[in-house]
Amino acid sequence: MAHHFPNGADVLVSECGPRDGLQILSETMATHHKLRWIDALYDAGLREIEVCSFVPARLMPQMADAVEVVAHARTLPGLTVLALVPNLRGARAAFEAGADKITIPVSGSMAHSMANVRKTPDEQVAEVARIVELRNELAPRVPIEANISVAFGCTMEGRVSEDEVIRLAVALVAAGVDDSGLSDTTGYANPAQTKRLFTRLIGEIGDKVGGAHMHNNRGLALANCLAAYEAGVRIFDSSACGLGGCPHAPGAAGNAVTEDLVFMFESMGISTGIDLAKLLAAREHIVTGLPDVPLYGMTWDSGLPKGFVAAKEARHV
């Protein structure tokens, strides 16, 4: 897994706030606020941002401006503009809009799969194969990521079979996706399970392993990211100020908090390419754009430690 990340970073922190963070809210962030927020995240050094999902606007009004958001994000040099698509129709829209990369959710449990995409997991794998064909035709340079949702447990079914999660990821790679990662959609994961499942996944699909997408429902998101890192994962989804959740995973809290995740890696000497002070300052765009949404983030509350040195500077000391 020889990754070459922008800014010479050791890990890629993939910001999913503008998609995962906004989709569950009853409030909708106005487009002009969203664009300024994305600009600020980019200015802080984020080089992959999941800016939207291509879903019917009547189902998810927060994402109604997807085409405009992608068009703007494409103007930021070196940014990978990532869009979530649940199906072939969404994928076509994303390719036409000019997304740089797409991500497709495939559930590890039947119940979550039916609730989220109205298909069985295997039907969704078949849909992914059709998306790969469309990509080869319309947008051959656009990588496709397909992550396994509820990979660590499901609010409807409880335990999710690890064999099934691995089988689906292997099937997705066979279907032609560029990488497949694991999502703890429900915040059920623990570090031992995270390390075990990612180690097994890497054993099966090697450098096709994608990211760790860990929610923070029980406070373990960072511990689980650490465990995934120890297993060899180098791509981490997170959400600014911990925004987020899943409409079909009741009680799902936000994703790993981007600021806290970046603090963890940087303080460990693992470079993210991100300027923490600028990242913390980007919060103001969420406060302005979503004045009634409660935010969190411990690094924001406490500030950076006295004498804090980021990973890159630490190497020159």
Place this chain on the structure above:
Amino acid sequence: MAHHFPNGADVLVSECGPRDGLQILSETMATHHKLRWIDALYDAGLREIEVCSFVPARLMPQMADAVEVVAHARTLPGLTVLALVPNLRGARAAFEAGADKITIPVSGSMAHSMANVRKTPDEQVAEVARIVELRNELAPRVPIEANISVAFGCTMEGRVSEDEVIRLAVALVAAGVDDSGLSDTTGYANPAQTKRLFTRLIGEIGDKVGGAHMHNNRGLALANCLAAYEAGVRIFDSSACGLGGCPHAPGAAGNAVTEDLVFMFESMGISTGIDLAKLLAAREHIVTGLPDVPLYGMTWDSGLPKGFVAAKEARHV
């Protein structure tokens, strides 16, 4: 480090809420609430509780009932009643009150040491030696723990020398303490540093290594506890509902949240001897006793996962 923990637990979760959790609050929990809360924590399976500190009541009115609290806690069979003492005078009071174990803070930085105990670190080590002598005379069966405060960084001095932290712990063991652990009083620690420093400490003092006391200022308390566990630490301080802080470490957030820490270990198959449902229910005593204090804890907010199995039951599946 062959520990024998109560209830056949693999790790000892040492609850410090009634001391560390309450000491920084402007509100004072009434004694009768405190006793019911300690009872509930005990009923949940906690077998070491830091119930108070022996300090002048004019400095810390929250701890004015220390003698009464120890007397009550001593009636709970099998509970290690732990009390913090900053100096010889406090130690004498704790021995006279009948504490089962005492803990003494020794700062890793000069500035924190002067603010916290008005002594240099070396003067505090000398005070600990006097406390060991008094213990040998008055209460020979009472173990003494001395943890290094601000071991991972200081809000006044910034970086703290790892050599100095290790030197102090070694000096404390030479002075006769039973164990010495490390406290991230300020929430500055990261997992790499935590693993490195505890590994080095264990290399120096072996089975005299004490606990990991990790604050959550930047959201890393659980990741740091995981790193300490991987280094070989088996004793973890935490605070119910994340209560806590240090009056001389400005901006210090609460300790690792007991509920989330227990969830992490239990879901990893590491037994704590604690009943999570009862532990979560014990929260009501804080809500009743401190109606105006904001609490937190992600496991409380989200509840236990569907199909959750505690470590001990998992072994029988």
